[in-house]
Amino acid sequence: MSEEIYYWQALNRAMDTEMAADDSIITLGEDVGLYGGTYRVTEGLMAKYGEWRVRDTPISENSFTGLGVGAAMLGLRPVVEIMTINFALFAIDAIINMAAKIPFMSGGQFPMPLTIRMPGGVARQLGAQHSQRLEHTLMNVPGLRMVVPATPQDAYGQLRQAIHSDDPIIFLEHELLYFSKGVVDETAVAPPIHQAMLRRTGRDMTCIAYSQMVLLALEAAEQLASEGIEMTVIDLRSLSPIDWETCVQSVQQTHHCLIVEEDCRFAGAGAELAATLQERCFYFLDKPIQRVAGLDIPTPFNGKLEAASIPRTKDIIEAARRLVSSAGVQS
Amino acid sequence: MSEEIYYWQALNRAMDTEMAADDSIITLGEDVGLYGGTYRVTEGLMAKYGEWRVRDTPISENSFTGLGVGAAMLGLRPVVEIMTINFALFAIDAIINMAAKIPFMSGGQFPMPLTIRMPGGVARQLGAQHSQRLEHTLMNVPGLRMVVPATPQDAYGQLRQAIHSDDPIIFLEHELLYFSKGVVDETAVAPPIHQAMLRRTGRDMTCIAYSQMVLLALEAAEQLASEGIEMTVIDLRSLSPIDWETCVQSVQQTHHCLIVEEDCRFAGAGAELAATLQERCFYFLDKPIQRVAGLDIPTPFNGKLEAASIPRTKDIIEAARRLVSSAGVQS
Amino acid sequence: MDKWHMSRMLRDMLRARAFEEATAQGYAQGKIAGFLHLYPGEEAVAVGVLHAAEPGDYVVSTYREHVHALVRGIPAQEIMAELHGKKTGISKGMGGSMHLFDASRRFLGGYAIVGETYPIALGAAYAVAYRRLPEAVICFFGDGAVNQGTFHESLNMAALWKLPILFVCENNHYQIGTEIHRHSAITEVYKRACGYGIPAEKVDGMDVLSVHAAAQKALERVRSGDGPQFLELDAYRANDPIAAAIHEAESGYPNPAAMAAAGPDCISLFSAHCCREKHLDETDIERMRQEVQTEIDAAVRFAEESAEPDMETAWSILHANRRYETLMESPE
Amino acid sequence: MDKWHMSRMLRDMLRARAFEEATAQGYAQGKIAGFLHLYPGEEAVAVGVLHAAEPGDYVVSTYREHVHALVRGIPAQEIMAELHGKKTGISKGMGGSMHLFDASRRFLGGYAIVGETYPIALGAAYAVAYRRLPEAVICFFGDGAVNQGTFHESLNMAALWKLPILFVCENNHYQIGTEIHRHSAITEVYKRACGYGIPAEKVDGMDVLSVHAAAQKALERVRSGDGPQFLELDAYRANDPIAAAIHEAESGYPNPAAMAAAGPDCISLFSAHCCREKHLDETDIERMRQEVQTEIDAAVRFAEESAEPDMETAWSILHANRRYETLMESPE
Ligand SMILES: Cc1ncc(C[n+]2csc(CCOP(=O)(O)OP(=O)(O)O)c2C)c(N)n1
Ligand SMILES: Cc1ncc(C[n+]2csc(CCOP(=O)(O)OP(=O)(O)O)c2C)c(N)n1
Numbered sequence A, B: 001m002s003e004e005i006y007y008w009q010a011l012n013r014a015m016d017t018e019m020a021a022d023d024s025i026i027t028l029g030e031d032v033g034l035y036g037g038t039y040r041v042t043e044g045l046m047a048k049y050g051e052w053r054v055r056d057t058p059i060s061e062n063s064f065t066g067l068g069v070g071a072a073m074l075g076l077r078p079v080v081e082i083m084t085i086n087f088a089l090f091a092i093d094a095i096i097n098m099a100a101k102i103p104f105m106s107g108g109q110f111p112m113p114l115t116i117r118m119p120g121g122v123a124r125q126l127g128a129q130h131s132q133r134l135e136h137t138l139m140n141v142p143g144l145r146m147v148v149p150a151t152p153q154d155a156y157g158q159l160r161q162a163i164h165s166d167d168p169i170i171f172l173e174h175e176l177l178y179f180s181k182g183v184v185d186e187t188a189v190a191p192p193i194h195q196a197m198l199r200r201t202g203r204d205m206t207c208i209a210y211s212q213m214v215l216l217a218l219e220a221a222e223q224l225a226s227e228g229i230e231m232t233v234i235d236l237r238s239l240s241p242i243d244w245e246t247c248v249q250s251v252q253q254t255h256h257c258l259i260v261e262e263d264c265r266f267a268g269a270g271a272e273l274a275a276t277l278q279e280r281c282f283y284f285l286d287k288p289i290q291r292v293a294g295l296d297i298p299t300p301f302n303g304k305l306e307a308a309s310i311p312r313t314k315d316i317i318e319a320a321r322r323l324v325s326s327a328g329v330q331s
Numbered sequence C, D: 001m002d003k004w005h006m007s008r009m010l011r012d013m014l015r016a017r018a019f020e021e022a023t024a025q026g027y028a029q030g031k032i033a034g035f036l037h038l039y040p041g042e043e044a045v046a047v048g049v050l051h052a053a054e055p056g057d058y059v060v061s062t063y064r065e066h067v068h069a070l071v072r073g074i075p076a077q078e079i080m081a082e083l084h085g086k087k088t089g090i091s092k093g094m095g096g097s098m099h100l101f102d103a104s105r106r107f108l109g110g111y112a113i114v115g116e117t118y119p120i121a122l123g124a125a126y127a128v129a130y131r132r133l134p135e136a137v138i139c140f141f142g143d144g145a146v147n148q149g150t151f152h153e154s155l156n157m158a159a160l161w162k163l164p165i166l167f168v169c170e171n172n173h174y175q176i177g178t179e180i181h182r183h184s185a186i187t188e189v190y191k192r193a194c195g196y197g198i199p200a201e202k203v204d205g206m207d208v209l210s211v212h213a214a215a216q217k218a219l220e221r222v223r224s225g226d227g228p229q230f231l232e233l234d235a236y237r238a239n240d241p242i243a244a245a246i247h248e249a250e251s252g253y254p255n256p257a258a259m260a261a262a263g264p265d266c267i268s269l270f271s272a273h274c275c276r277e278k279h280l281d282e283t284d285i286e287r288m289r290q291e292v293q294t295e296i297d298a299a300v301r302f303a304e305e306s307a308e309p310d311m312e313t314a315w316s317i318l319h320a321n322r323r324y325e326t327l328m329e330s331p332e
């Protein structure tokens, strides 16, 4: 049952499994059909399910995302693919003011079984306009939920769960993850969709990360372990809601917390993590919570500058060393 | 020279003064011309400066905001009015991906002397779609700056400064402030545009607020003073960049910090404040930094629920009392 | 059209007018708050179009939707209670004037952000077309709303996939204070449909019978798979003293007195027609007026006497859809 | 058109092709990274339109803009250096392939988000019209881009205020992998302009002379205050072995072999024309080819040998506009 496959393949299988089981599931977006999806996620689905269930759209992000909202009101379970999160800036009204608010404004009359899939983050030299991270924006929207799978297994499990949910869910992928590999057991019972996972436990400090940054955090943890620093790595898996219990428990044990995010630091996703955790773990913390985050600069095109504008494994390692070193502690 | 006027009048005078001095300043938006602006800010300007400088637009937020961007590239200094921040969701691509990034992506060739004015926040029973707060979203955009005047004097001074700036600036007003009154001295030298101001000083705790919430914080401070709790109130005046020095200095003196924001708490503007201040003031804090913020719920239409969904003066007072009380301190 | 239908239509027009008059009054008394967008003068549009609709059809509307909701069949008291923010309102007091929804009557909502009705209608029609049902989606919008980008995007997709949508433009010539020739390069709105190959027609929106006939024809085409259709209904704010006073309340709109030149009010027009054709006489109409006033008065009482929702209700509505889901804790 | 002009146009077409071939090579060698959108096959469009432009005109383009930039006069080496992310690039290595800008040549940028070119052009044209200058703004976009809402919004405003814009649709029949009849309800793109009353014309985009003539006529109208004009240029990706190989690299696009049916390549067409008319002969053309190749080779060397920018440069660019402003500390 378990097999090593790509992240995109895991998503593709989740789509296929769900679509085979329920004909109210449709998917739409630019090039999801004939061409099979920019990152191959919808490969083969149009041939199997026809063009009404797998719909290639014009470049009209606001309206085709809104189409998903309207179709969900009639009981379909649309999976809208926005080619990349950068284009979601055009669809932000449909997401924030329609999908997230209709269930509430209608007094609960209209559930919103809508999944919006899109990759976010900095890929490789796509320039400032194509390097958007938008998680902080979508976290701040009550009524919306957001998951951020880092592994093929989670991609598979969480996509199936998202499709089953009657709430609108942002399913945030990452361009650099599509071609990462991992074992996927399709028969495994998936953990609850918003539960965080301890990917590694270590007594000295807690590192909280999500999506692509989890891989870097784990790499850093290896290296740190060889230096004698034992770092717990929490993969959030979900940014809205956040599984605070898992985070709080760990930080209360390790007394040190490092947050790693690709989002720009200023008002990024990590800000909420730090703000709430300092509140809930204040008396357990030996040092202030630290953030390793993207620089507050539009992403430079030049490859070296681009790489330096978001966290690298070495940035995590250095921050971790500083955090657990005895230097710098006052009073 | 000093005169008590409405907030909207202060904005109107700032516009008039600047437009009279520099014919590269234009303003545009829905009903800014003939009708004089939804909140009267552009009253009288069309008659004085003509329709090319004061332009009524169709309901096309994305493109008329983008128009401002293009015109700024040719050296005009457009002041775009978006009728309310709720409609800025349509213009978010023009703001985030165009205005904020063009100066950088062009290697500095194109300055962006663009001001985008709009009121945000919860007014009175306008329903969930018309109660957007978007500050966190715009804070996270490098290349963009954002000011949040709370008084007529600041409205006057900061609008003039924003128009003079060659960076794109979000000028965030508040629907409930337009008809607040205050003394405006047009000849006074304005403090630097992003400088925070101590509106009141007190030894016991620091309250940081912005826009409409400053008025509530000051009201709370009065009441608290009568109970013997002396609260410093910092009016941020700017959300991007944030004047950290002013905040840090105060918190290091009072050892207690309360942040008040109308934004939804989860991933709101206050998260960044708490995250950075815990980092910079950790060893000075007696208690965790607290946030008083909007509830994480779409704004209910019902008036009482609406009022309860955002901070009220009494919420600030209660949070302040809890913060400075000796109870609850562990270890 | 027979007498029975005519009198039903006239009754709905009178109900609509009485409802909005009561609304304006409640607003003046401070019992209704928020933005209030009223309909007097345009009743022939809602009544003409919605009397041509089937129960299986879907309706999508804007913030100016009280009358669409009423004519669609939502009880006046549930709309009025919603306007008062009460728990008995159709949206439990969470939506308000600009956000009326009714799942059972296929009323897909009032939307306060100009331009949102198109994608909602598009999605509903997509679902209908996918299921091959003989249902239509009616999408209302104003003349100012056609300049929003979603208009263009949605009309293109609707035409491309031949979706069952009737696009209905209520052209009252104003976008708040901006007259149509100052917001649109082309003031004959129906011509906008040419860019998508959508059949379009301009109809006198003050004449309920013309509206009804045009809507019926267009809806038949929509239901029989001919793809989207487009109607521009030329309408005016009421040339009627009470309606005029109502509109005065709504800031920014042109002085209704100036609108007088536009011609007689749609209700007087239709009443006169019914009398001329001897379907009804003045007494019948007066009786109708009294009946609908009784209904609306009761609705206002109901709204005023209803309880307000509490915060727990609000939270439970927000989380209603999570009922069967495990979000974080593993099931034991 | 005289011999001199013809040969300048042919030379620019050859430069363009050579430039993109070199770009594709650099990409294959891993020296250029990111998304790369190439132009071979469509040279007649850029050359025809931009040779009709004046130095005072403004140009707004998309992510497929290398050739627009080159023909507009930005030195090949500065474009190539930008594609390599070097400090000597036209945008100092901060923009890259999809974001070429040149203030001095009034090149208002390449935009990577489909639909952004319209509002930029709108704003530039607004500034020109306000200042009553006899300048035009040329706005390029693809056939897929016409379905973005900004198209509609911007065309309406451009027509409403009679702004000096030449809208140029490069119709290559594809939006990545989606053919035009699958993304647009109306496949004759120029007909989209009818909804705004903008004069529009469809021209053979493979014939540089027709393009040039049409653009010249349209630009004259634009500059003389007739308001916006619209050109649809029917073009195809190159039916040319090297160009074909280049397009293979760009994922998602149709197999160029399938495009062969579209007819001969625009460069062969124009070369043949020049020879037939005896403006040039094969030897002239071969010499030209060698000259432009020398230029492009030098550009590649320049790019490869240039230094990379550092982070300090990046920060200083970000803050360049704050030079004269006091942000926080009061001046002493
Ligand atoms: C996106 C957006 N922009 C602006 C507004 C503010 N607004 C409310 S109604 C209105 C005018 C709409 O005019 P029209 O579509 O003609 O409808 P009418 O009100 O005349 O029925 C405007 C601009 C809004 N609600 N949404
Ligand atoms: C808003 C937006 N959506 C999607 C994309 C991804 N994308 C890049 S090019 C392209 C196709 C554009 O087609 P067309 O306008 O015909 O131009 P062409 O590439 O054929 O020259 C798409 C969908 C984008 N860049 N921006």
Ligand SMILES: [Mg+2]
Binding pocket: C142, C143, C144, C170, C171, C172, C173, C174, C175, C176
């Ligand atoms: Mg109107």
Ligand SMILES: [Mg+2]
Binding pocket: D142, D143, D144, D170, D171, D172, D173, D174, D175, D176
């Ligand atoms: Mg194309």
